[in-house]
Amino acid sequence: MFENIDIDINSLPRVDTKSFISLDENYRTVLILKSLILSVVLIAVFILYYQLMAEKYPLYISVILFVLMLILVLGNIIFAYLGFKRKKYKLRLFDIIYKTGLLWRSETSIPFVRVQHSEVIQDPIERIFKLAKLKLYTAGGHSSDLNVPGLSLHKAEQLKEFVTKRIQEEEEE
Amino acid sequence: MSINNGFSTPRKQSYVAIIMIVYRVYTKVIKQFWYLLIPFFVGKKSSSDILLYSLIVLSLVLAIYSIVDFFRYRFYIEDTDLIVEKGVFSRKRIVIPFDRIQSINFKQNIIHQIFNVVGLEIDTAGTNKKEFDFHALNKKVSNDLRDYIFANRKNVQLNIAIANQKEEIKTNQIQNVIRLEINDLIKIGLTQNHFKSLFVALFSLYWIIEQLKNIGINIDKYTKVTEDNILNLSLYLLVSLSIFAIIILIIVSVIRNVLRYYNLVLNRIPHGFKLEYGLFDRNEISVMDNKMQVVKWSDNLLRRLLGLFTLHIELASSVAVKQRKSILIPGIKRKDINKITEFYFSKDTLDTIKFYSIDRYYVIRRILIVSIVYFFSLAGLYLINHLFGLKSQESEDVFIILTMLFSYFVFTSLLKYRKMKFGFNNEVIQINSGIFGNRYSLYTAYKLQGVKVTQSPVQVRKNLANLILFSGAGNETIHYIKLFDAKKIRDFLLYRIETDKREWM
Numbered sequence: 203m204f205e206n207i208d209i210d211i212n213s214l215p216r217v218d219t220k221s222f223i224s225l226d227e228n229y230r231t232v233l234i235l236k237s238l239i240l241s242v243v244l245i246a247v248f249i250l251y252y253q254l255m256a257e258k259y260p261l262y263i264s265v266i267l268f269v270l271m272l273i274l275v276l277g278n279i280i281f282a283y284l285g286f287k288r289k290k291y292k293l294r295l296f297d298i299i300y301k302t303g304l305l306w307r308s309e310t311s312i313p314f315v316r317v318q319h320s321e322v323i324q325d326p327i328e329r330i331f332k333l334a335k336l337k338l339y340t341a342g343g344h345s346s347d348l349n350v351p352g353l354s355l356h357k358a359e360q361l362k363e364f365v366t367k368r369i370q371e372e373e374e375e
Numbered sequence: 376m377s378i379n380n381g382f383s384t385p386r387k388q389s390y391v392a393i394i395m396i397v398y399r400v401y402t403k404v405i406k407q408f409w410y411l412l413i414p415f416f417v418g419k420k421s422s423s424d425i426l427l428y429s430l431i432v433l434s435l436v437l438a439i440y441s442i443v444d445f446f447r448y449r450f451y452i453e454d455t456d457l458i459v460e461k462g463v464f465s466r467k468r469i470v471i472p473f474d475r476i477q478s479i480n481f482k483q484n485i486i487h488q489i490f491n492v493v494g495l496e497i498d499t500a501g502t503n504k505k506e507f508d509f510h511a512l513n514k515k516v517s518n519d520l521r522d523y524i525f526a527n528r529k530n531v532q533l534n535i536a537i538a539n540q541k542e543e544i545k546t547n548q549i550q551n552v553i554r555l556e557i558n559d560l561i562k563i564g565l566t567q568n569h570f571k572s573l574f575v576a577l578f579s580l581y582w583i584i585e586q587l588k589n590i591g592i593n594i595d596k597y598t599k600v601t602e603d604n605i606l607n608l609s610l611y612l613l614v615s616l617s618i619f620a621i622i623i624l625i626i627v628s629v630i631r632n633v634l635r636y637y638n639l640v641l642n643r644i645p646h647g648f649k650l651e652y653g654l655f656d657r658n659e660i661s662v663m664d665n666k667m668q669v670v671k672w673s674d675n676l677l678r679r680l681l682g683l684f685t686l687h688i689e690l691a692s693s694v695a696v697k698q699r700k701s702i703l704i705p706g707i708k709r710k711d712i713n714k715i716t717e718f719y720f721s722k723d724t725l726d727t728i729k730f731y732s733i734d735r736y737y738v739i740r741r742i743l744i745v746s747i748v749y750f751f752s753l754a755g756l757y758l759i760n761h762l763f764g765l766k767s768q769e770s771e772d773v774f775i776i777l778t779m780l781f782s783y784f785v786f787t788s789l790l791k792y793r794k795m796k797f798g799f800n801n802e803v804i805q806i807n808s809g810i811f812g813n814r815y816s817l818y819t820a821y822k823l824q825g826v827k828v829t830q831s832p833v834q835v836r837k838n839l840a841n842l843i844l845f846s847g848a849g850n851e852t853i854h855y856i857k858l859f860d861a862k863k864i865r866d867f868l869l870y871r872i873e874t875d876k877r878e879w880m
Contacts (some may be wrong), residue, residue: 296873305832311865312825314873316879341691341880342824346845366433 217299217311222290228331229289229352233282235327240277291350296372298338298365300350312348313370316340322358334358338365382452382523382592385460391490393618395440398486399510404437435681455527457497471497478666478690479521481659488657493517499868500553520660552648553704553711555639563636566677569621574636601649603620636705648688650702662702665878666690668822668848672712675812682708688713691847691880701848716817720802725817728805730798734839737855738792742785749781797853799864801871804844806851818846821875826865830858844868847880 248271256264285304294298302307317338324334328351335351336358353361388476440463448461456472460466482494495509495517512520555563637654647663668691672684688702716725760770787810796807799820806816827843834840840861842853853861 211863211867214863214870216866217862297869305835306829307835308827309865309870310825310827310830313869315873316824340824340845341847342845342850345843345850346825346827347802348825 217292217294217309221294222299222301225289225291225350225352226284226333226354227355228354229282229333230286231288232327232333232352233280237278237282238338240278244271244275247271266362286352289352293344293361293364297302298348298369300348310346312340312346314365316342316371317365317370320362320365322355322362332371336361336365382520385449385451388448388450388509389490389492389511389513389516390824392509393442393445393450394486395494395510396445397438400437400441401434404433420726431835440708445510452523457524473524476524476528478660478662479524480661481517481657483653483657483659485655488655489771491755493659525661525663536658549582549649550643551640552643552714553639553641553707555636555652555704555706557633557637559706560633560636560639561629562681563683565625566675566681566683567628567632568675569624569628584704632705639704641702641704642713648702648715648718650704660702662690666880668819668846668880670712670716670719670817671706671815673809673814675846678706679812682714684709686712688715689848717820724800724802727800728798728803729800730796730805730807730858731856733792733797733853734797734855734857735792736836736837736839737795738788740833741788741792745781745784745788749777752777755762796856797856804864804868816851818844818851820868820871821877822847822879823868823872826868828861828865834858 243362248267251267252264281304285302287309288304289300289302291301294316297311297313299309299311301307318341320336320338322334322336328334331354333351334353334355335349338348340346340348350358350361435470435702443463447463447466448459450457450459452458457471457473458706459471462470476497478498480496480498483492484494487493488522490511491514492511493514494708495512497509509517589673632841635656635813636652639650639652642649642651644661646665647661650658650660650662652658667687667688669687671687671689674684683706686702686704686707690701700872713725753774756770756773790810791808794807794809794813798805798807802820804818804820806818808814809858826845829841829843830839834855838858839855840858841854842861842864844851844853
């Protein structure tokens with residue numbers, strides 16, 4: 203029988219901000235590699251422009267584009283480097299929390315009772331470093347799915363198993 | 376388990392279904408290619424003979440396809456699964472466990488009504504389209520089928536088991552909650568947001584003209600308006616024409632409303648609601664309580680005078696089908712909303728919600744951004760004026776338009792800020808918003824899917840945050856509250872989700 207008792211909001215379990223777990227150190231390299239790939243594409247586009255079309259326009263346009271490209275490339279790499287430190291997760295008995303974002307920060311929490319299914323995925327770069335991503339799906343649509351990247355494959359599988367076990371336990375109750 | 380009314384043997388739909396399938400296939404085709412038919416009515420007959428013959432052949436093929444489709448369609452029940460076998464070229468077997476069925480809706484258009492059959496839509500959670508459609512089924516068979524499915528669902532039985540006895544006796548009978556009479560529907564039609572229908576009308580007119588142009592009919596020839604003509608048209612005529620158009624629009628909207636929602640009845644059935652409405656197209660939607668995720672109601676300036684709201688009860692579903700899967704009541708009084716929510720929550724739940732305002736930095740920031748855009752536009756205007764020398768009349772016009780837009784944004788931002796409120800108690804979390812009208816969303820706390828706290832760079836500096844609620848029927852954001860409060864509410868919601876063992880859908 204469900205009972206609706208009064209709750210003192212100050213006595214609720216808090217999400218302790220200190221004990222978040224950082225991602226695998228190798229994931230920083232993966233992030234930088236990924237932004238380097240984007241940088242190569244950006245540089246290639248600029249070179250293509252400079253070779254083919256730059257003559258038709260005044261020089262200052264090329265300069266502006268070059269500076270813009272430089273900002274994008276460097277910014278991307280710096281953000282990838284610094285952003286890594288912000289990506290952290292935390293497992294509790296009843297839910298999982300993932301936080302990310304250097305400038306735009308976010309902290310997503312999904313209770314295990316609401317997880318529809320989970321999977322471990324790897325992209326080619328992650329595979330080189332033996333890293334994987336844990337994906338948890340809920341019924342709230344794409345935006346409410348929770349991804350924890352940068353886990354060692356072993357750890358990702360372990361986490362997935364833990365989550366699956368917890369879901370089962372919750373359902374049996 | 377009781378005898379399943381002979382549903383265990385595969386059976387076909389009612390033969391009326393053939394008409395429905397043919398009708399549906401034809402309307403689909405005509406909607407796509409209707410402008411191809413126009414040459415038949417606008418002369419040039421000799422050149423379109425081939426077109427005519429191919430259309431006849433096409434219709435015949437489609438008719439045969441529909442009939443084959445009908446004879447290949449079978450459904451039956453196996454244990455607690457509904458099974459449908461269908462497909463003209465490749466055979467498909469669809470299995471739907473009863474537990475996944477979240478509502479069974481009846482639809483009766485005019486043909487259904489003549490033959491006393493109903494069309495069935497069976498909705499399941501989490502899929503983008505309806506799993507199946509029964510085009511036509513005998514009315515008694517559909518009722519039996521629905522009753523059988525709802526009676527044999529595991530999770531419903533669980534709910535009955537935990538409900539106390541007093542409640543069971545009370546809910547075992549059907550009880551009317553809301554009934555809309557013709558005069559209610561006229562009021563609802565009159566107070567609708569007519570700007571929307573105006574845009575729709577203008578847009579569809581534009582679209583029709585474009586389609587006609589595509590097949591070589593030039594409308595401009597008939598409606599050529601030269602500058603002289605415009606001058607000849609007196610202001611009086613223009614004004615009376617637009618008033619006439621608006622009146623027509625309102626009359627059409629009233630008639631549409633009356634036909635669409637004719638004799639709307641919302642009944643309380645055991646563990647759910649049943650909604651019936653419509654004159655030519657009669658709809659019947661049943662929704663079980665545990666599927667409900669959000670209750671939303673809203674008004675506009677006109678409706679506020681009459682104290683009328685539009686009410687949505689949204690169910691667990693993917694975003695794409697949210698519209699179809701929600702219960703909609705086009706006009707409802709505040710006290711009737713309370714009557715409905717009392718079936719979901721304990722009696723004083725709505726009265727015990729404590730409301731809070733959002734941080735005023737929300738409106739300060741909005742106005743700041745709009746002002747920056749405004750001043751940059753003015754600077755741009757000055758620059759263009761200086762360089763190219765616009766006529767003074769022109770730059771004056773642009774200045775006036777910019778200033779009006781600026782004032783509108785500032786004004787609506789202030790209104791929006793004033794209406795943004797959020798509140799919660801043990802059972803629910805409610806969010807109020809709106810600019811001219813009001814919108815209220817009521818989320819069941821324990822049914823939420825997850826919570827997210829976000830901060831933009833500015834919010835980090837000011838120690839503010841947005842709180843995003845994920846529900847089975849879409850997301851909602853509470854903007855600009857103290858980071859500390861956002862985290863506290865997050866902790867509270869997580870606690871409610873994790874400790875409440877009731878089914879969320």
